[in-house]
Amino acid sequence: MGNRTIRVTDVTLRDGMHAVRHQFSVEDARAIAGALDRTGVAIIEATHGDGLGGSSVQYGFSKETEEDYLRAVCETVRNSKVAALLLPGIGTVEHMKRAADTGIQVIRVATHCTEADISEQHIGEARKMGLETVGFLMMSHMVPAGVLVEEAKKMASYGAQTVYVVDSAGAMLMGEVREKVTALREALPDEVEVGFHAHNNLGVSVANSLAAVEAGATRIDASLAGLGAGAGNTPLEVFAAVAEKAGIDTGVRLYPAMDAAEDVVRPRMARPVQTDRVSLTMGYAGVYSSFLLHAFRAAEQFGVDARDILVELGKRKVVGGQEDMIVDVAVELAKRKEVGAAGR
């Protein structure tokens, strides 16, 4: 059994930004941060969905500047700490300094699960600035536990005080979560915490988060009404209820969390966040959401099922930046179809 007292990081104003195409206003951010602060949640992350510097042609422009969001959230909260996400390559040390000037206390440095190396400078600088520093291993389902452990150790050696197993594609089931969290917990120094970030693409975000805590995670991500990319994240209010039933102290007050989800976030949702055909396919195939549009286009062009393309990309463990593989796979599937192999 894991630790029974954990800290939750809410990502409504960061991962949730994906679900509203980064179009929350500063007033939205204030309303959501205020409602979150009243729940007692430990940390509130607020950044472009792709982290500091994410507002761009490639990742979509935010409605307002990063500094305006962060200042608004920092001014609003009374109890929660404020965090920003940073992906080295998108965000720079300069972005981090500007974010720190707004009053945030936590930085989370995210890399692909095999690329912890590129987090060294940012983690080091963050510690020098006195920020609580978290390492975030994205797409953690793509590598075996042993590989993940080595990457986590790197982040810890750079100074990360917590390392997260991040199920970016919502592709993990409870057994895998238990295995990977346990492996990190056993391999990392006692003073380094282990965290878990879920997506609900396979409908098991709450159960996965519970499994992570049972395996020794003391940090869990969640968002109000599950607002987040794909099928969304672990819903904060649901996790608060379930954790309480399971005897885990999250520090999150249930009724204020329910009210924040229902009265503050749901009315601001641009579309329902749910496990629908597209998000379920992502979780089933274990691929990036950035592949979806390309896969649907290629599917139409070559007369194959986009899902078969995505499943094949998942099997080949294609990563972001290898989008050209999508057409190759589509062509191959179309040929196989021609020679009469039955589709799924």
Place this chain on the structure above:
Amino acid sequence: MGNRTIRVTDVTLRDGMHAVRHQFSVEDARAIAGALDRTGVAIIEATHGDGLGGSSVQYGFSKETEEDYLRAVCETVRNSKVAALLLPGIGTVEHMKRAADTGIQVIRVATHCTEADISEQHIGEARKMGLETVGFLMMSHMVPAGVLVEEAKKMASYGAQTVYVVDSAGAMLMGEVREKVTALREALPDEVEVGFHAHNNLGVSVANSLAAVEAGATRIDASLAGLGAGAGNTPLEVFAAVAEKAGIDTGVRLYPAMDAAEDVVRPRMARPVQTDRVSLTMGYAGVYSSFLLHAFRAAEQFGVDARDILVELGKRKVVGGQEDMIVDVAVELAKRKEVGAAGR
């Protein structure tokens, strides 16, 4: 580890009827049954949400007659069996005979988890008619495993070929599901199957269904897009994906299930089926949905939080028919509030 080959019963056209206030047309039923049949799902249940005879002032009138729905579904399917639900007290043996005449092959006889006795006649008659017969123990979270086992044994002794643990309020977590399914599996004769029916009020319907299979259940209920009462049931298409990943053969083809949910059921959903404030409160408190309206009325009248009323009713294990307790609880909470006890 449980059996790796299971049979799924789809309840879109029965539990899902609650979510559309029993207003599916015969044409809707045909479209949904046809799409389900193409998924390869073993059994399709189609009845008023409260079972045969449910169409009434008390439980809400169906759009069409039970016989019309059942005949349409039986005519449509080529592979799946067709089932009807019956709650003794609402449905009679006469209803069951009329349903059998439409061509159904399975009957599920449902009682409150402590009232298996009242299923004896209906289970006996169903077996005489040559119907595959299932016992359904509703609100199974309300009693300890030992009590549930005794009730399940009664149903088996009357002739039930399967007995279900039914989490009507969506109030169970995985540990409880494992415990209760294991207890039934160990206590019942080998030839009697154990089933599990989930609701998603705590966001764990898929994980609970998986836990049930691991504990020995060979029958699982699900519905397309989770259409069902409260926060809905285990979504069939999500469970199909997760079961496949977990090495469980459900006989359900994934892509047709995804397509049926997305193209046939979602466009027919009157409202989103989700874990919102009301359905989460139900699961957290472990109470009947029939209490909700009364609790909200009493809450307004006495100036207390409806959630506190529901949680208190759950603690007192109030059952259907005891709705007069709701006002008593509201009055008590209002008094406690006056004497200055802090609310949740």
